[in-house]
């Protein structure tokens with residue numbers, strides 16, 4: 001059965017929505033460990049912002065469609081800007097970040113998977129429509145945690161400055177899918193890439209919780 005791109009995007013949105021709600025519950029599950037602090041989680045955010053920026057840059061160079069290419073360029077710059085904002089916030093909180101390498105010890109498995117995607121529709125589905133929706137959900141959980149911890153300034157940074165950009169990146173993905181996810185083949189590839197991205201995010205979250213007691217970490 002052939003779906004229009006509008007029908008397809010609505011269906012993908014609904015599918016993602018269910019899994020994102022689960023991810024949010026898992027991200028906020030249990031009591032936060034006493035060792036879990038806002039600066040510690042902001043260091044993880046730096047890693048995520050850097051990966052998001054690098055991914056957009058890598059994809060931009062060999063994405064042929066001009067609208068997709070420019071959307072990636074805009075995202076690349078936004079994520080770099082977020083990196084600097086978060087770095088400033090960490091400095092204000094007393095973390096000098098001396099010796100900190102946001103890329104250590106190696107790229108996340110999810111970045112490895114995403115970098116391997118070739119098609120514009122898959123990239124828009126996984127990297128923007130889904131990864132950025134994950135970021136919005138996780139940042140929201142993190143901003144709640146900041147408020148509970150009494151750090152209203154970090155909560156405001158996320159809610160008022162970072163989240164509007166992440167929502168915009170998600171919407172860029174939606175626009176590209178509406179334009180290009182027009183065949184059953186493209187739609188199947190987009191759906192698979194979105195599902196794999198959500199699985200990857202869940203795995204990373206579970207591992208972080210089990211290995212290091214980390215939950216409530218922001219996205220990108």
Ligand SMILES: [Fe+2]
Pocket residue numbers: 052075079132135165166169220
């Ligand atoms: Fe983003």
Ligand SMILES: [Fe+2]
Pocket residue numbers: 049052078079082162166220
């Ligand atoms: Fe970001």
